[in-house]
Amino acid sequence: MKAVMFPGQGSQYKGMGKDLFNQFREETILASEILGYDLEELCVKDPERQLGKTQFTQPALYTVNAFTHYANSSGSKPDFFIGHSLGEYNALLAAEAFSFETGLKLVQKRGALMAAASGGGMAAVLGLKVDAVQKLLAEGGYSDIDIANINTPTQIVIAGPQDSIDRIVQEFEERKIKIFPLFVSAPFHSRYMKPAATEFKEYLHNFNFSALQTPVIANVTAKPYPDGQIIELLAQQIESSVQWTDTIRTLMGKGVTEYEEIGSVILTKMVNEITENCTPLIHEEEIVIETAKPHVNGSVNGKVNGEASKKECLSTRLGSHEFRKDYGLKYAYVAGSMYRGIASPQLVVRLGKTGFMGFLGTGGMPLAEIEKNIIKIQEELTNGEPYGVNFLHNLNDPASEMKAIELLLLYGVTNIEASAYMQMMPALVYYRLKGLQKGSNGEVICKHNIIAKVSRPEVAEVFMRPAPEKIVRHLLEEELITAEHAALSKKVPMSYDICVEADSGGHTDRGIAMVLLPSIQRLRADIMTEYGYDKGIRVGLAGGIGTPQAATCAYIMGADFIVTGSVNQCTVEAGTSDAVKDLLQDINVQDTDYAPAGDMFEIGAKVQVLRRGVLFAARANKLYALYNQYNSLDEIPEKTLTQLEKTYFEKSISEIWNEVREYCRNVGAEAEITKAEQNPKNKMALVFRWYFGYTNRLAFEGNIENKANFQIHTGSALGAFNQWVKGTPMESWKKRHVDEIGVNIMVGAAKLLENTALMVNN
Structure with missing residues (x-):
């Protein structure tokens, strides 16, 4: 596909x-x-040096752009027209929104209004992204400066009062930040142009505009012009920032690969930088859904009584409406937690700001770090955007769960993801019940939401039922809850949201989605009949979801929401090392394996891990085999122990044991030491479990010299995702962002469902 581009002010020349x-x-x-003057003389000779003045530049450049386009328009019609600032008028002219004469009158008025503005200036900042520039503006107290142009990822134009622009230019130069003042008479594309925009809007109402014959992407929104919005968007453009980077990303998302610039090369250079360093941007598309109405006899006619079709965003309607409403989401799509902060605060914040919800990965994270990360998230999400925190069952230290819950309650965390539970625990019940209160109509309001990740029906049932009476009585006796909490607990399940987790990265029971989901959906029906809750229980699906096809299958099976995991760990926001991401971006669906879980080593629980390029899975399984074969380290053949020390551990067994003892003392687990010294098999387990912590650290640190020992939890969904994005900018993890992955999956699923519906109708 092809787009034709028109440059704006700054591309003029004598x-x-x-x-x-x-x-x-x-x-x-x-x-x-x-215009009232000789335009040809102005452009060719510029005898009075007026070509650089805004009121002359704009009509002159508009005219020359138009003539250049007319002279070169004998070829095939492009798929899109775009223009940078003033150039947008040429794009609209080319799309037949108005005549050449009308367009000239518009830009003449626009140029005059903008030239009349004064009292401000502009500057171009090079080498920094827009987020970094905004942060510097905030830190420096430059609240009166606006972002005027986002030309490329590293070319940002700012605008504001002249004294503030002068001050920031001096400060940036002192800090070796590249910044260049622009020779303009006013702070264009900023709040200070509001009077000019208001007057121009009144002027625009004097003209009639035609429907566009070719789509034009608007500077203000980076989206195609909607019908009937030319007046509004052209007026806004004067006082709004030029979203040029996102304009090109939008075209990338629509499949544009060829860009032709009219009369200049300025925009072409920008486009090259954007396409090389940015991912496509996919906006919600209006998908036409025929509204069917049943006849009396039950037959269906899509156009009963001439009813017009409704345009709705299908991707934002997939899954449960109530789920989206309860959590404040645009999509019934959640990014699950990934341990030790792989699901980082940055990942959670980015999702929350774009209509998704992510869960902070707290597994293996000390309380102090959890607290620090919650604070980071809350500092960024200040407008009620959704987020959650993982709450991982601690098999070895259940008492620590209550400390973690107290922290979440202290910071007002209202959404948690409960994982690895086999039975209900006091901490979970305490959290759930502390958020219960009676509404004005007698209904039960649940302020604390639990999304329960389960892989077995019997565990799902525990969460679908009310809190166990025995635990409720205990909490009441301890005065942790009130009598009203206890009474209300009988009317609601422990969780209204059950996430069925099929085979996935990390801890897994290797369940099959098509088996588990229907079974737990049936269980839900039985539980709802038994208890008659006022509100329905939602059942979502996780595991293996890395493409639109997988998401489509989940929704067709009746999933109320979906949860992604592995696809998010190979993104810019994921909190793991670049070395790990480099390995993950190239894997295929067959490049994972199963290994013992370090935190549940003795009972043989499994995690799915990366196999390609590393040896962890083979070595971890070897350790588990040795553990089952021998009763102590002393029974293991000396040759085997030597191999473990040299190739697996890279230190002696005695050194490892000293480290284990020191760790246990530091965390108050001296009983583990005593137990191990009395039971040689327990000691062997602790030494072998040390290897799992060690291999985790190697991966997180990106210690590439010991890559063979990297322990990387991931699932085959990432392999499927890698194949799906092959040949696109997202092939590189450096251009993958969690929110863009979510949008692509959801919009892709909507398109697949729409196409399927069309096939059925045909």
Whole structure:
């Protein structure tokens, strides 16, 4: 697909258009009559040096852009027109929104209004992304400076009062930040242009505009012009920032690969930087859904009584409406937690700001770090955006769960993801019940939400039922809850949201989605009949979801929401090392394996891990085999122990044991030491479990010299995702962002469902 681009102010030069004025003599005369001066003389000779003045630049450049386009438009029609600032008028002209004469009158008025503005300036900041520039503005107290242009990922134009621009130019230069003042008379594309925008909007109402014959992407929104919005968007453009980077990303998302610039190369250079360093941007598309209405006899006619079809965003309607409403989501899509902060605060914040919900990965994270990360998230999400925190069952230290819950309650965390539970525990019940209160109509309001990740029906049932009476009585006796909490607990389940987890990265029971989901959906029906809750229990699906096809299958099976995991760990926001991401971005669906879980080593629980390029899975399984074969380290053949020390551990067994003892003392687990010294098999287990912590650290640190021992939890969904994005900018993890992955999956699923519906109707 192809887009034609028109440059804006700054691309003018003396002599421009000299070969075109004779070719378009009639239009040249008309232009001079409208403007009241000799346009050809201005452009070719500029005797009074007025070409650089805004009120002259804009009509001159508009005319030359138009003539250049007319002269070159004999080829195939492009798929899109775009223009940078003033160039957008040429894009609309090319799309037949108005005549050449009308467009010239518009830009003449626009140029005059913008030239009349004063009292401000602009500057270009190079080498920094827009987020970094905004942060510097905030830190420096430059609240009166706006972002005027986002030309490329590293070319940002700012605008504001002249004294503030002068001050920030000096400060940035002292800090070796590249910044260049622009020679303009006013702070264009900023809040200070509001009076000019208001007057221009009144002027625009004097004209009629036609429907666009070719889509035009608007500077203000980076989206195609909607019908009937030309007046509004052209007025806004004067006081709004030029979203050029996102304009090109939008075209990338629509499949544009060819860009032709009219009369300049300025925009082409910008496009090259954007396409090389940015991912496509996919906006919600309006998908036409025929609203069917049943006849009396039960047959269906899509156009009963001439009813018009409704345009709705299908991707934002997939799954449960109540789920989206309860959590404040745009999509019934959640990013699950990944241990030790792989699901980082940055990941959670980015999702929350774009209509998704992510869960902070707290597994293996000390309380102090959890607290620090919650604070980070809450500092960023200040407008009620959704987020959650993982609450991982601690098999070895259940008492620590209550400390973690107290922390979550202290910081007002209202959404948690409960994982690895086999039975209900006091901490979970305490959290759930502390959020219960009676509404004005007698209904039970649940302020604390639990999304329970389960892989077995019997565990799902525990969460679908009310809190166990024995635990409720205990909490009441301890005065941790009130009598009202206890009474209300009988009317609600422990969780209204059950996430069925099929085979996935990390801890897994290797369940099959098509077996588990229907079974737990049936269980839900039985539980709802038994208890008659006022509100329905939602059942979502996780495991293996890395493509639109997988998401489509989940929703067709009746999933109320979906949860992704592995696809998010190979993104810019994921809190793991670049070395790990480099390994993960190239894997295929067959490049994972199963190994013992370090935290549940003795009972043989499994985790799914990366196999390609590393040896962890083979070595971890070897350790588990040795553990089952021998009763102590002393029974293991000396040759085998030597191999373990040299190739697996890279230190002696005695050194490892000293480290284990020191760790246990530091965390108050001296009983583990005593137990191990009395039971040689327990000691062997602790030494072998040390290896799992060691291999985790190697991966998180990105210690590439010991890559063979990297322990990387991941699932085959990432392999499927890698194949799906092959040949696109997202092939590189450096161009993968969690929110963009979510949008692509959801919009892709909507398109698949729409196409399926069309096939059925045909």
